[in-house]
Amino acid sequence: MNFQEIHGYYSTLGIDSYLDEIIHEGEDVLLPANKKLEVKAGYIYFVLVVLYQY
Secondary structure, eight states, X not given: OOHHHHHHHHHXXXXXXXXXXXXXXXXXXXXXXXXXXXXXXXXXXXXXXXXXXX
16 A cells, blocks of 8 residues: 555545544654654654754
């Protein structure tokens, strides 16, 4: 499965209509810029804010 197929599938779910609930129920993940995000199976990750520190 490629990115376009994955994106197309998730676009059909209408997840954006649940954004308020996702923000309320979700967990914050703070990750330094030099660290790799290790995703876990069964979760959907949303980037809501990107902070740059120079």
